[in-house]
Amino acid sequence: MDLTLRVWRQKDGQSTGRFESYQVSGIIPDMSFLEMLDVTNERLIMEGKDPIAFDHDCREGICGMCSLVINGRAHGGFDGTTTCQLHMRKFNDGDTITIEPWRASAFPVIRDLVVDRTSFDRIIQAGGFISANTGGAPDGNAVPIPKPDADAAMDAAACIGCGACAASCPNGSAMLFVAAKVSHLAHLPQGMPERGQRVLDMVARMDEEGFGNCTNHAECEAMCPKDISISHIAKMNREFIRATVRGD
Amino acid sequence: MGRFAKILQSSIGAKVAMAVTGILLVLFIIGHLLGNLLMFAGPEATNAYAKGLKDLGALLWVARVGLLVVFLVHISSALRLWRMNKAARPQAYAVSESTMVTYAGRSIVMTGALVLAFAAYHLLHFTLFATNPEFAQLQDAQGRHDVYRMVILGFRNTAVSGVYLVSMILLGLHLSHGVTSLFQSLGINNPTYNPIFKRLGPWSGVLLALGFMSIPLAVLAGVLK
Ligand code: HEM
Ligand code: SF4
Ligand code: FES
Numbered sequence: 001m002d003l004t005l006r007v008w009r010q011k012d013g014q015s016t017g018r019f020e021s022y023q024v025s026g027i028i029p030d031m032s033f034l035e036m037l038d039v040t041n042e043r044l045i046m047e048g049k050d051p052i053a054f055d056h057d058c059r060e061g062i063c064g065m066c067s068l069v070i071n072g073r074a075h076g077g078f079d080g081t082t083t084c085q086l087h088m089r090k091f092n093d094g095d096t097i098t099i100e101p102w103r104a105s106a107f108p109v110i111r112d113l114v115v116d117r118t119s120f121d122r123i124i125q126a127g128g129f130i131s132a133n134t135g136g137a138p139d140g141n142a143v144p145i146p147k148p149d150a151d152a153a154m155d156a157a158a159c160i161g162c163g164a165c166a167a168s169c170p171n172g173s174a175m176l177f178v179a180a181k182v183s184h185l186a187h188l189p190q191g192m193p194e195r196g197q198r199v200l201d202m203v204a205r206m207d208e209e210g211f212g213n214c215t216n217h218a219e220c221e222a223m224c225p226k227d228i229s230i231s232h233i234a235k236m237n238r239e240f241i242r243a244t245v246r247g248d
Numbered sequence: 249m250g251r252f253a254k255i256l257q258s259s260i261g262a263k264v265a266m267a268v269t270g271i272l273l274v275l276f277i278i279g280h281l282l283g284n285l286l287m288f289a290g291p292e293a294t295n296a297y298a299k300g301l302k303d304l305g306a307l308l309w310v311a312r313v314g315l316l317v318v319f320l321v322h323i324s325s326a327l328r329l330w331r332m333n334k335a336a337r338p339q340a341y342a343v344s345e346s347t348m349v350t351y352a353g354r355s356i357v358m359t360g361a362l363v364l365a366f367a368a369y370h371l372l373h374f375t376l377f378a379t380n381p382e383f384a385q386l387q388d389a390q391g392r393h394d395v396y397r398m399v400i401l402g403f404r405n406t407a408v409s410g411v412y413l414v415s416m417i418l419l420g421l422h423l424s425h426g427v428t429s430l431f432q433s434l435g436i437n438n439p440t441y442n443p444i445f446k447r448l449g450p451w452s453g454v455l456l457a458l459g460f461m462s463i464p465l466a467v468l469a470g471v472l473k
Contacts, residue, residue, distance in 0.1 A: 006342075019342065072345030098343045105338050170349055172336030175259075203260055212336030213259040213329045215356065216429040219348045234437030240260040241435060247251075 001027040004096040007052055010109050029089035036088050053112040059084040064160030068113055069100040074164035074223040082225040102167035106209040117163050119209040126205035127198035128181040130190045149187045156184035158226040165220035171212030176220040178206050179236035180228045186239050196248025199239040262325040267430035269322035281459045291396035295388050298395040330357050352425040359422040366415035403467035412464045420457030424450040
């Protein structure tokens, strides 16, 4: 496959970036999107040019490190697919592909397509944890959990923290991510001790980091590579109202 | 900062405030529409209803102040959320391919602001008579303010009717996203009822808009005279 890439290049957080066009040829349809970028970078290095910086780690859809808005959609916008799992066969020979970084004030660009997502880490630090006693490991089945609750918690726990929700939301809202974490722990007995304080603290941190607010378009749900449902946002809203009414 | 103020300042607190005041505003406009539809029952019903409202006296002022507060909370929360949302995405995407965003959803702040402008004009027109001072003099046989005549005369002006008709379409658009949205904002999300919530917005928008539009249209068509 021969492609034209329009890639956002930006030296660092202080510089103003711009799009650069690259012609790449000989792309194999079975390559992943990141392998296509690897090939592009090898050629750039051979030509003595600066390779394109992009984030990645596991390359199997579990770590949440890869990102990229591809032709206007986070992770390319294919159902349940991260950028690292996206095959080049989804594109056509001769296509022009526009590649941009996540755009949100809480995700500042570090270089090219790499953004700083530590705002998510700080939201987790604010409340996305449980208190566990030290000592012997408890028996796995000692605490009974109803099957529907366990399923709902597992669905929420599938979130890999990639940030595609905030990147694709027209309001730059990270509520799907925060909701996944709040809902995951609010469905489990292990999450109960911090239940009220957790949602209040995580939402406060989310606001401080400068994310926007949900206006219920559901664009995040459509773009989330882990298909996290916006029903978790409703759950987070219920948790927030509950904690507020109880005075947690 | 007080606890209550702090909650209203938070994103979800503001969303809940939007939803609760949104429900109150919808209840108000349903009541307002039912009152307006008395136009089709004739001058007697309309003028008696208008007098009944005026005769509420102090109670009317309680309702008016309450409505104003509800309006102000709705608008100030909307503006706060809107500003936060603008600040959250300082740089737009060069290519943006939304799959879920509807026209009504995208334009909700604009339709809200235009509905506010309309509400101001509407008060100047039919409540304060600032645009038509002669409306204050209209009296019916029983010496009551002739609201029926006022509405007929007001809507015979096609430009005025046009403003009302367009504004009601904007209100319908606002509600078509807003009413569906408020359930999710309040945490009401249930796979069994979600299809109903999804339809409730567009249907309430269309029905309320058509309801209000029926009056200027009937005047222009000569059905009401
Ligand atoms: C006057 C100026 C107004 C402005 C600036 C305004 C703005 C907004 C905004 C920005 C939203 C957020 C919607 C979202 O979550 O996506 C909203 C929601 C809503 N508005 Fe308004 N609005 C106004 C007037 C009204 C009026 C007159 C009514 C009622 C007839 C109304 C009813 C609603 C409802 C029911 C919602 C849904 C609340 C929710 O999202 O949970 N609004 N409005
Ligand atoms: S909710 Fe989905 S899109 Fe958002 S961070 Fe988690 S996995 Fe990524
Ligand atoms: S690189 Fe780990 S999810 Fe894509």
